[in-house]
Amino acid sequence: MKCFYCKGDTVETKTKFIVDLGECVVIVKGVPGRVCQQCGEVSYSNDVSAQLERIVNAVKNSIMSEVAIIDYEKGVA
Ligand SMILES: [Zn+2]
Numbered sequence: 001m002k003c004f005y006c007k008g009d010t011v012e013t014k015t016k017f018i019v020d021l022g023e024c025v026v027i028v029k030g031v032p033g034r035v036c037q038q039c040g041e042v043s044y045s046n047d048v049s050a051q052l053e054r055i056v057n058a059v060k061n062s063i064m065s066e067v068a069i070i071d072y073e074k075g076v077a
Pocket residue numbers: 003004005006007008036037038039040041
């Protein structure tokens with residue numbers, strides 16, 4: 001798979017996905033993605049994007065702290 005931005009080569013990696021919801025920052029650890037070796041841009045597969053969306057929505061509906069740290073593999077209970 002080539003980088004969407006610069007067409008550089010990408011390699012599989014585990015990344016952190018961070019989203020700021022205003023009241024709360026969500027950090028998802030161990031997200032499987034692909035990082036571009038040329039520009040460092042990270043991209044996710046459709047499945048991973050959908051799962052990240054589910055996690056963020058679940059956190060939005062149950063904000064308990066200012067920072068939520070979630071393990072991608074475990075997801076949201
Ligand atoms: Zn790139």
